[in-house]
Amino acid sequence: MSDAAALAVAGILGVPALAAALLALLPDDRTAARLNALAALATLACALVLLAHRPPPGPFLIVDDLNVVFIVLGTFVGFTTSVFSASYIAHELEIGRLTPAYLRFYHAMYQTLMFAMNLALLSNNIGLMWVAVELATLTTVLMVGIYRTPAALEAAWKYFILGSVGIALALFGTILVYLAARASVGEGLDAMAWSVLVERAHGFDPALLNLAFVFLLLGYGTKVGLVPLHAWLPDAHAEGPTPISAVLSGLLLNVALFAVLRFKTIMSANPGALAPGPLMVSLGLLSVVFASFMLYRRQDIKRLFAYSSIEHMGIITFAFGMGGPLANFAGLLHMTLHSLTKSAIFYCVGHIAQVKGTQQMSGIRGLTVTHPLLGWGLVLGVVAIAGLPPMGIFMTEFLIITSSFAREPVLAVVLGLSILVALGALFLRLNTLAFGDPQGSAEPSKASFAPLFAHLVLVLAAGIWLPPALVAWFQHVARLLN
Amino acid sequence: MDRLALDVAHLFAGGLVLVSFLLLYQDRMTGLVNTFAMHAVVVSLSVAWQAYIQEAPHLYITAAIALVVKAFVIPLALHRIIVRLGIHKTIEPVVGIGLTMLAGIGLVALSIMVMLPITAQAGTLAREDLAFALSVILLGLLMMVTRRNAVSQVIGFMSIENGLILAATGAKGMPLVVEISVAFSILVALIVIGIFLFRIRERFETVDIHLLHEHRGEQP
Numbered sequence: 181m182s183d184a185a186a187l188a189v190a191g192i193l194g195v196p197a198l199a200a201a202l203l204a205l206l207p208d209d210r211t212a213a214r215l216n217a218l219a220a221l222a223t224l225a226c227a228l229v230l231l232a233h234r235p236p237p238g239p240f241l242i243v244d245d246l247n248v249v250f251i252v253l254g255t256f257v258g259f260t261t262s263v264f265s266a267s268y269i270a271h272e273l274e275i276g277r278l279t280p281a282y283l284r285f286y287h288a289m290y291q292t293l294m295f296a297m298n299l300a301l302l303s304n305n306i307g308l309m310w311v312a313v314e315l316a317t318l319t320t321v322l323m324v325g326i327y328r329t330p331a332a333l334e335a336a337w338k339y340f341i342l343g344s345v346g347i348a349l350a351l352f353g354t355i356l357v358y359l360a361a362r363a364s365v366g367e368g369l370d371a372m373a374w375s376v377l378v379e380r381a382h383g384f385d386p387a388l389l390n391l392a393f394v395f396l397l398l399g400y401g402t403k404v405g406l407v408p409l410h411a412w413l414p415d416a417h418a419e420g421p422t423p424i425s426a427v428l429s430g431l432l433l434n435v436a437l438f439a440v441l442r443f444k445t446i447m448s449a450n451p452g453a454l455a456p457g458p459l460m461v462s463l464g465l466l467s468v469v470f471a472s473f474m475l476y477r478r479q480d481i482k483r484l485f486a487y488s489s490i491e492h493m494g495i496i497t498f499a500f501g502m503g504g505p506l507a508n509f510a511g512l513l514h515m516t517l518h519s520l521t522k523s524a525i526f527y528c529v530g531h532i533a534q535v536k537g538t539q540q541m542s543g544i545r546g547l548t549v550t551h552p553l554l555g556w557g558l559v560l561g562v563v564a565i566a567g568l569p570p571m572g573i574f575m576t577e578f579l580i581i582t583s584s585f586a587r588e589p590v591l592a593v594v595l596g597l598s599i600l601v602a603l604g605a606l607f608l609r610l611n612t613l614a615f616g617d618p619q620g621s622a623e624p625s626k627a628s629f630a631p632l633f634a635h636l637v638l639v640l641a642a643g644i645w646l647p648p649a650l651v652a653w654f655q656h657v658a659r660l661l662n
Numbered sequence: 663m664d665r666l667a668l669d670v671a672h673l674f675a676g677g678l679v680l681v682s683f684l685l686l687y688q689d690r691m692t693g694l695v696n697t698f699a700m701h702a703v704v705v706s707l708s709v710a711w712q713a714y715i716q717e718a719p720h721l722y723i724t725a726a727i728a729l730v731v732k733a734f735v736i737p738l739a740l741h742r743i744i745v746r747l748g749i750h751k752t753i754e755p756v757v758g759i760g761l762t763m764l765a766g767i768g769l770v771a772l773s774i775m776v777m778l779p780i781t782a783q784a785g786t787l788a789r790e791d792l793a794f795a796l797s798v799i800l801l802g803l804l805m806m807v808t809r810r811n812a813v814s815q816v817i818g819f820m821s822i823e824n825g826l827i828l829a830a831t832g833a834k835g836m837p838l839v840v841e842i843s844v845a846f847s848i849l850v851a852l853i854v855i856g857i858f859l860f861r862i863r864e865r866f867e868t869v870d871i872h873l874l875h876e877h878r879g880e881q882p
Contacts, residue, residue, distance in 0.1 A: 240864060305835070341815055345803065348822045355829045358836050359781070359788060367835030387780035 185233035190242060192251065192298045193228030195219050200291035204284060212287045213266035219291060220259040223298070227255040239369045242304035245657050250301050250438050254517055257430045257523050258294050260631035264527045265290070267628040271534050272421070277540035278640040280631035284373045286421070293319040293427065297435050305372050306354050309439060313350070313403065316432060324420035335415035342412040346402025350439070353395030359448070360388035377446050379523060386452030393456055396443045397463070403436030405438055405490050407467040417486035418539065422530030425476060425482055429489040430523035434515055437493065441500060446660065448503075460501030465598075467494025472598040473607035479530070480539050484609060487523055488565055491602050492518045498595060499580045500661070502587070508658035510579035517572040517639050518565075525561040528554055531627040536620040541609060546618030551625055555614050557632050562610045564639050572642030667715045668786045674708035675794035675828060679770060682801040682821055687759050687768055691813060695740045702732030705824040712831040722829055728827065732820060740813060757808045769800040791832030798825030 199219035208214050229241055230251065234243045243251075269286070272278045274575040278286070292598065300312035321343065325336030354372075361371040369599045381389075402409040440460070447655040471491035478484040499511030532547065532554055533539045547555030564571035577599060585592040613630040681701045699780065706729035713721030773796035782787045796821055802822035806815050810822040 337812070341806065341819070343820055345806065345822070347817075348799065348826060351826050352796070355826070355833050355836065356792075359792075359833050364834065369837050371835075372837060385780070391776065391780060405670060640727070 182231060185235040187227035187242070188226045188233065189235055189243065189302065190231040192223055192255070192302065193295060193337060194590050195222045195226065196291045196295035196298065200288045200295060203291060204288035207280070207284065212284065213262075213269055216287045217259065217262040217266055217292060219311065220255070220262040220294065223294060224255040224259045227251045237304055237373075237375045239373055240305050240308055241302050242375055242575060243302065244375075245660055246441070246655075247301045247438065249512065249516070249657060250434060251298065251656070253519055253596040254297055254301065254431050254434070255294075258297075258427070261319075261423050261426050261430070261523060261527075262290065264426070264530070264631045265421075267532070267626060268421070268423055268530050271626065277327060277632075278421075286323065287327060289319045289323050290423070293323070293432075297431055301438060305369065306357060306374055306377070306442075306499075309374075309442070310347070310351055310354050312437060313400070313435065314637025316435065317403065320416070320420075320424065320432060323424045323572060324416045326421060327419070329419070329611075332419040335412075335419035339412040339416040342402060342409070342609040346399045348399070348410065349395045349402075353392045353399055353443075356388055356392035356395065357406055357443070360384040360392060361576055364492045374442055374446075378449055380500055381446045381449035382451060384446075384450055384453075386450055386454075389447060389450055390454040393443060393447050393454065396458075397440060397456075397459060400436045400438065400443075401463060404433055404440065404493050404497065405467070406463045406493065410471075410490050411454050411662065412465065413490060414483045414486040417489070418480050420462050422482070422526055422533065425486070426523040426526035426530075429486070429526065434519060435492050437496065437500075437515070440497075441661065444500070448662070457501045457503050460497050461588075462485045464494045464496070464498030464501055465536045465595060467491065468498065468595060468598045468602075472602035472605065475602055478539060478609075478610070480607060481529055481541050481544065481609075481613070482526075482539055484541070484606075485522065485529060485565075488602065488606065489518075489522055491598075492522070492565070493593070495577065495580060495599070498584075498591075502580075502584045503662060504583065504587075505655065505658050505662065506583040508661045509579060509654050510576045510583060512654050512657060512661075513582065513642070514573065514576035515578060520563060520635045521564045521571075521639050522575060524632050524639070525558070525565060527632045527635075528561055528615040531549050531625045532558065535623065535625045536621070541613060543620050544613050546614070546616045547618070548614050550620075551621040553629055554625060554627065557629070557636065559610060559614050559637050560640075561632075562606050564636065567599055568603075568604045570640065572639045663730060667711075671708070671711055671715065672790055672794075674704060674711055675791050675832075678704045678708060678824065678828060679794050679801070681795045682798050682805075682825075683763070683766055685817065685821060686801065686808075688774055689755075689759070691744045691811075692741065693788075694796050694814060694817060695737050695744070698820065699737040699738075701821055701824055702728055702737075705827055708807065708828060709831050716834055724827065724831065728824070732824070736820070740817075744813065748864050755808055756810060762804065766801050766804055769804060770797040773797045773800055781791045788832045788834060792829055795829035796823070798828060801825075814856045 196219060199215065203215060204211055206215065216498055230243055269278065269283060272480060273280070273283065296312050296316035300309050300316060303309040303312060321336050321340045324339055325333050357377070358371055359376055361380070361384060363385060365371040365380055367377060398409065405413040417428060442461070444456045447453050468491050471487045471494060473486060474487050478487060496511050496515045499507045499514060532544060535551060536544050538544065547558060564573055567573045567577045581592050581596050584595070669718055678701065681697065681704055684697050685694065685701065688697055704727040707729060710725035711720060713725060774793045777793035777796055778789065783794055799822050802818045802825060805818035805821065808816055809818065
């Protein structure tokens with residue numbers, strides 16, 4: 181039993197690491213893209229094993245109810261993105277935007293990123309988690325700058341600087357948590373093991389924990405993309421290859437949020453410490469309000485959806501900050517559905533930008549006429565992300581607003597209004613993008629539609645019927661987060 | 663712990679804050695890089711002293727890496743870049759030097775006022791070390807904010823890393839992180855130089871081309 185689980189954990193970390201090494205050596209691009217997808221599929225299979233079997237927590241790695249959700253979601257989106265990436269990259273090679281040498285580098289980095297994210301999610305040691313998040317940051321920096329255009333390098337630079345400052349603050353917070361724990365747990369690995377920290381948190385010095393949490397929230401919050409620390413996010417999404425935008429929005433932001441949640445649990449376990457909720461609620465709400473208004477001024481289609489990611493990460497942070505079984509449940513589900521929807525939108529946007537040869541929205545019109553599948557895919561994606569029924573995000577947003585309405589009516593109203601503002605902006609853009617007289621090239625796209633519609637179908641299904649097992653599982657996790 | 667050991671530890675940690683201030687008012691690239699090398703020397707001395715008084719031999723490795731990489735290799739590389747790109751005079755502060763120094767003093771006062779009261783349980787050594795480390799981190803952030811130039815930003819970031827190393831070694835018995843963070847600081851530095859080289863070279867080319875096109879009334 182536990183052998184299978186240990187093997188699965190080894191697979192989740194080992195397969196991407198091996199694949200990264202192999203892809204760095206393989207010269208042929210066609211096999212490389214396939215191998216990339218295959219490795220992602222193998223990782224997903226290992227992650228699914230964890231649903232049934234779990235290894236006991238060790239000093240470095242842990243599998244618990246919370247991170248299983250993130251790992252399964254992460255490896256699934258990682259796999260679908262690798263399938264999308266194969267067709268996206270083929271086109272980039274054709275038009276010569278990427279050379280085979282850079283492509284090899286791209287695939288190796290993709291798997292390294294998967295490894296880093298899985299390690300961050302699986303780690304039981306807060307130092308190891310920090311290292312993994314840092315590794316994920318560095319790989320994405322390199323991938324954002326891969327086109328070597330001035331704009332891409334500028335975006336990579338900005339991301340690198342802001343991301344490193346965030347990560348530096350997070351390390352300081354991590355050191356402070358260790359200091360707080362050392363007094364009661366003692367020196368050594370135990371004082372950094374998350375499972376030990378949560379159990380013993382009630383005895384920690386509250387003042388140290390408070391300061392640590394402020395640093396951790398600001399540090400990892402930078403990576404979540406919370407306003408006012410979000411400046412890197414739109415650039416990084418817009419200038420890098422689109423599969424990376426999908427992975428950034430769908431996965432990396434979640435990983436950073438996961439780190440915040442881990443520390444929030446420690447804070448909540450200490451009676452003397454500051455309540456982490458209000459801090460997260462205010463940062464989350466600020467992000468939602470800011471991003472929903474900024475949506476109106478966007479010209480670039482990838483930037484538009486990057487701002488939408490800031491908005492949704494704000495909603496999720498708000499929900500977790502509110503706390504309580506219902507809000508946590510809704511936050512968790514919203515995070516899952518947002519990952520699926522946003523990556524689907526980026527798959528769609530990636531092909532659209534390739535077909536039209538531009539990311540400027542002024543150059544894209546009437547998609548449903550020229551490219552019905554892409555056009556309607558985009559329409560469905562935007563309907564989902566804007567939070568309209570029957571898609572799943574409608575339900576989670578509804579749950580978040582109603583559950584917070586009982587406790588903080590003013591905040592709930594502000595949240596609801598901002599979501600409506602964002603909806604207005606998205607539909608304003610969608611109207612010209614998808615309908616009206618076609619503009620730009622009408623040549624058919626060699627897109628792979630399977631990942632796009634697989635995600636959208638899942639989001640739609642979640643809006644109509646959630647399997648009771650899933651509900652029970654998420655409810656259980658939501659209670660744990662309290 | 664005997665008095666002298668503590669005093670020397672404070673001397674090095676305080677010295678690091680002082681060198682951070684020196685970094686703030688450099689107005690020449692070469693001076694900035696040399697001051698950063700000094701920053702790295704002080705941090706490695708500080709770490710080595712911690713290794714000695716805590717009887718933690720693995721910290722000597724950290725000290726050695728900080729010394730070799732940050733005090734020699736990176737400054738030399740930066741010097742070469744500066745000469746090659748001919749940017750040795752271009753430090754453009756966003757805020758005036760005087761104002762930056764005042765802000766720096768404010769930040770040091772802030773970090774001492776924040777850290778000292780709450781770290782009462784953490785032991786004398788960790789206490790002052792953390793206050794100094796936070797000062798170095800905040801001064802590094804200040805430097806990154808007040809400078810436009812890429813090299814100054816990188817140096818600001820590396821001084822933040824030095825502050826983090828100081829904090830990590832001050833937290834007695836902290837496992838893993840020192841070694842790993844040093845390994846990462848090397849990686850970060852490599853990437854910085856890589857990105858930086860590409861960035862400057864390709865940017866100048868493109869900017870020039872762009873200007874040419876505009877002069878001819880064309881968009882590239």
